[in-house]
Amino acid sequence: MASWDSLTTRQLTAQREAAVRTQVLDAVAPFSPFWRSRLSALGRTAKDVASLSGLRELPAAGERDVCPDGNPSGAAGLVLQAKESGYALHADGPALRKALGRRLTKPDDYREIVEADTRPTSYVYAGQALRFPVASTRSDLDVVARTGARLWQVLGLSRADIVVSALPAASSALVQALSLAALGASSPLFAPGGQVEQVVSTLNMVDATVLVLPAVGGADLLGHLTDVGAALSSVTTVLVAGPPDPHERSAIADAMAGIRGARPVLLAVHVPDGHRLPWAECRESGGSTGLHTYPDLEVVETIDPETGEQAGQEGPYEVVLTQLGLRGTALLRWRTGDVTDAVEEEACRSCGRTVPRALGLHGGALVPQLMLRTGPQAADLRAIASALSGRPDVTDWRVVIGRSVRDGTDELLVHVLPPDGVEQADVAVAVARDLRLAAGMLPSQVIVSDDGRLPDGTGLSQRLLT
Ligand SMILES: [Zn+2]
Numbered sequence: 001m002a003s004w005d006s007l008t009t010r011q012l013t014a015q016r017e018a019a020v021r022t023q024v025l026d027a028v029a030p031f032s033p034f035w036r037s038r039l040s041a042l043g044r045t046a047k048d049v050a051s052l053s054g055l056r057e058l059p060a061a062g063e064r065d066v067c068p069d070g071n072p073s074g075a076a077g078l079v080l081q082a083k084e085s086g087y088a089l090h091a092d093g094p095a096l097r098k099a100l101g102r103r104l105t106k107p108d109d110y111r112e113i114v115e116a117d118t119r120p121t122s123y124v125y126a127g128q129a130l131r132f133p134v135a136s137t138r139s140d141l142d143v144v145a146r147t148g149a150r151l152w153q154v155l156g157l158s159r160a161d162i163v164v165s166a167l168p169a170a171s172s173a174l175v176q177a178l179s180l181a182a183l184g185a186s187s188p189l190f191a192p193g194g195q196v197e198q199v200v201s202t203l204n205m206v207d208a209t210v211l212v213l214p215a216v217g218g219a220d221l222l223g224h225l226t227d228v229g230a231a232l233s234s235v236t237t238v239l240v241a242g243p244p245d246p247h248e249r250s251a252i253a254d255a256m257a258g259i260r261g262a263r264p265v266l267l268a269v270h271v272p273d274g275h276r277l278p279w280a281e282c283r284e285s286g287g288s289t290g291l292h293t294y295p296d297l298e299v300v301e302t303i304d305p306e307t308g309e310q311a312g313q314e315g316p317y318e319v320v321l322t323q324l325g326l327r328g329t330a331l332l333r334w335r336t337g338d339v340t341d342a343v344e345e346e347a348c349r350s351c352g353r354t355v356p357r358a359l360g361l362h363g364g365a366l367v368p369q370l371m372l373r374t375g376p377q378a379a380d381l382r383a384i385a386s387a388l389s390g391r392p393d394v395t396d397w398r399v400v401i402g403r404s405v406r407d408g409t410d411e412l413l414v415h416v417l418p419p420d421g422v423e424q425a426d427v428a429v430a431v432a433r434d435l436r437l438a439a440g441m442l443p444s445q446v447i448v449s450d451d452g453r454l455p456d457g458t459g460l461s462q463r464l465l466t
Helices: 009-031 033-041 052-056 072-078 084-090 093-105 107-118 138-155 173-185 196-203 218-227 246-256 381-388 424-439
Strands: 120-126 132-137 163-165 210-214 237-241 265-270 298-303 317-323 334-340 342-344 357-359 369-372 375-378 396-403 410-417 445-448
Touching (some): 009 033, 009 084, 009 317, 033 072, 072 132, 107 132, 107 138, 120 138, 120 173, 138 265, 173 265, 196 218, 237 246, 298 342, 317 342
Parallel strands (some): 237 265
Antiparallel strands (some): 298 317, 317 334
């Protein structure tokens, strides 16, 4: 069979149908408390959802659905919880035969096989408006490491590459994915943390060929590194984790001009929130053909970011994803909070890989981290949109994020247009109350339109403007 990145549509569809069936029937539906109760609340059986077309009919869910009251302990319900008898019922043939064989001869080995598949041993943190742990089993870590070897192919790296990561030391899926990728690809990786001094001393110690920078603050950090004369002349790839927005990308590209004696390529890498696999831009494209995904290990779809329903013709869209083959924390049609212009299915025109690619991806755009006058606050625009849509006292609305001219803090302004005969003050109070319930925050201001007009502009969607 062709390799993972050159399967024909037919081969890929067959492989994914089988993987969706296994993931839903043998892992998620029987063993995840959250998905089990969600399916039953929706009146669906596991079989209804266990195909690509069935999956597409499943309403997308995100962190707010898992933790409706804002308490992150709800995320435990996403983790598969299998007992030994459940494992025997649902493990695939070869794994089960191996395990049963060992059970007779070496009981400890048997337990090891069962636990490698089902027992969470490793956690990273995710979440946008809240923060919750994401669990991996040992077999998940194997999948992530093997995917890392593919990541190296997409980035055009080899085992000869030496990576220095200037990402802050954090227990994030991206940090974990990079470290397992280096392991999977047999490349040395140094992760001294995000402090300039430590990064400089590491760069002066090894001939780094890959420098990993955060999208936010990456340009400043690189500026510092070039200013102090850190050893960067061996660097061939600047890998930006985020992914960078166009402004951050061009700022980093400008700072790269200060690297003496080298002309590295700038490529982006990204793990969507809650996920564990790193998407990357291919080296051949220089970053112009979007983030490449892994079609046999995930289903990447798009929805309307305002309504959470099937996307219409016009983007931008919210990225939703279903993991195939990962256990631990299991995601089906997960709302990532990322906004994309499109997910293209055709072969990449630069590298020829037949893998879906997310274009113009803006990470976490639907849950911006705001610095309000009252303090820092993550604003879940999806929850805000859901509180504003379909109300009898609001005909139309806009949410505008801007900066206060007075003191430079962020402002979240909600403009509403009430129908005739509705008292303005009543609408303002009711809207503020419902926003607090749905999104756990109050807007800076609710502005009731008295002339029938609402602000317009270009934004994340028709009504969520920035
Ligand atoms: Zn490509």
